[in-house]
Amino acid sequence: MALTPSEIAAVDTEHVWHPYGGFPATTEPLVVASAAGTRLTLADGRELIDGMSSWWAAIHGYRHPALDAALVAQSRRMSHVMFGGLTHEPAARLAQLLVQVSPPGLDKVFLCDSGSVSVEVAAKMCLQYWRALGRPGKRRLLTWRGGYHGDTFTPMSVCDPVGGMHALWTDVLAEQIFAPMPPKEYEPGYVRDLERIVAEHAHETAAVIVEPIVQGAGGMRFHHPAYLAELRRLCDEHGVLLVFDEIATGFGRSGTFFAADRAGVSPDVMCVGKALTGGYLTLAAALCTTAIAETLSAAHGGLMHGPTFMGNPLACAVAVASIELLRARDWRAEVAGIEAGLTAGLAAAQDIPGVTEVRVLGAIGVVELDGPVDMRKATHAAVESGVWLRPFRNLIYTMPPFVSTADDVARIAAAVTAAARA
Numbered sequence: 001m002a003l004t005p006s007e008i009a010a011v012d013t014e015h016v017w018h019p020y021g022g023f024p025a026t027t028e029p030l031v032v033a034s035a036a037g038t039r040l041t042l043a044d045g046r047e048l049i050d051g052m053s054s055w056w057a058a059i060h061g062y063r064h065p066a067l068d069a070a071l072v073a074q075s076r077r078m079s080h081v082m083f084g085g086l087t088h089e090p091a092a093r094l095a096q097l098l099v100q101v102s103p104p105g106l107d108k109v110f111l112c113d114s115g116s117v118s119v120e121v122a123a124k125m126c127l128q129y130w131r132a133l134g135r136p137g138k139r140r141l142l143t144w145r146g147g148y149h150g151d152t153f154t155p156m157s158v159c160d161p162v163g164g165m166h167a168l169w170t171d172v173l174a175e176q177i178f179a180p181m182p183p184k185e186y187e188p189g190y191v192r193d194l195e196r197i198v199a200e201h202a203h204e205t206a207a208v209i210v211e212p213i214v215q216g217a218g219g220m221r222f223h224h225p226a227y228l229a230e231l232r233r234l235c236d237e238h239g240v241l242l243v244f245d246e247i248a249t250g251f252g253r254s255g256t257f258f259a260a261d262r263a264g265v266s267p268d269v270m271c272v273g274k275a276l277t278g279g280y281l282t283l284a285a286a287l288c289t290t291a292i293a294e295t296l297s298a299a300h301g302g303l304m305h306g307p308t309f310m311g312n313p314l315a316c317a318v319a320v321a322s323i324e325l326l327r328a329r330d331w332r333a334e335v336a337g338i339e340a341g342l343t344a345g346l347a348a349a350q351d352i353p354g355v356t357e358v359r360v361l362g363a364i365g366v367v368e369l370d371g372p373v374d375m376r377k378a379t380h381a382a383v384e385s386g387v388w389l390r391p392f393r394n395l396i397y398t399m400p401p402f403v404s405t406a407d408d409v410a411r412i413a414a415a416v417t418a419a420a421r422a
Helices: 005-015 065-075 089-101 115-132 153-157 188-204 226-238 290-300 313-328 331-345 347-351 375-384 406-421
Strands: 032-036 039-042 047-050 108-112 140-144 177-179 205-210 241-245 269-272 284-288 355-361 364-369 395-398
Touching: 047 406, 065 313, 089 108, 089 284, 089 313, 108 115, 108 290, 115 153, 115 205, 115 241, 115 269, 115 284, 115 290, 140 188, 177 188, 188 205, 188 226, 205 226, 226 241, 331 347, 331 355, 331 364, 331 406, 347 355, 347 406, 364 406, 375 406, 395 406
Parallel strands: 140 177, 140 205, 205 241, 241 269
Antiparallel strands: 032 039, 039 047, 108 284, 269 284, 355 364, 364 395
């Protein structure tokens, strides 16, 4: 028997643990009855524009006919089959597409269950690569401050150790190497710092891992593309692998298909997730070069990692449909339109007391405050404006679906501004 909205809320309050939350919850979750296009319909009948793309994943909006059709069609053939010793068309087609759209050289695809797991797999690839070459001492990861790479233990170890969400675990995490936070503009002095740190730690570093161009949940900061080229140069000079975490930025979010495309740089390993299935099902991937795959396979027989639901046909089928849909549309124009709308709509927020910076890149808009966001007041202000937002720390931000109209974007920007005033 179906639950009423009040029953859903009661069960949720009593039993359901939400992301980054506790008991009792600091805010009461809204009960969603349905979603279509860019709209979330609440159980009480209110309709909200989704300014979050369900944590940056639903780039095509909700209930898109092409994605619905792909999911239904695949469910009629096969919902799941183990990936050990078996394969199927959705996985093969997805791997083929990912190789086609990714930076050159990334031609081996390991399918994962989530973004955090893809970072775990990427780290395992890199460490096992050096073990295969007889250099087990190269076991640490190097990154820059201000990053976020996920919530399992290896990803947590390369999140910002002080300002990030996982400072609680610093004493039990693997001790990694941190460079200073990358500046927004290109600064030769910062490059010299990177050169010194990479050279000093190359003997113990398996890989450098960074979020290219956009640091996501670590602070929603942007940095100059030239730093990626500098990292590629330094990794090549000092015998270190380079990993790009494109989980948040992949599939057009920053204005290029992958953020790394802004620099014309290919990493040795790349992680993707979030928008991979258009927000329909959880799926991620770690792509790597043939050299990495063949080296560790020759030494150890393969990569010892195998999720139960690896290569799930339903997820792979909808991911194929999502990528094909994106390539068939003028997504660049869509993202450029969102960027222009957010730039114009958020300009007034700069004058709000307590706002330290407003920044926009692609389909990303951020208002940074000088102190923590009052979640209750900010959420209420956004909902009263007819928009769903989910601020965190001192940031009120939006990553809307690419199919958002100009009016949607204007209303989202107005809601972000209202939340900043709250």
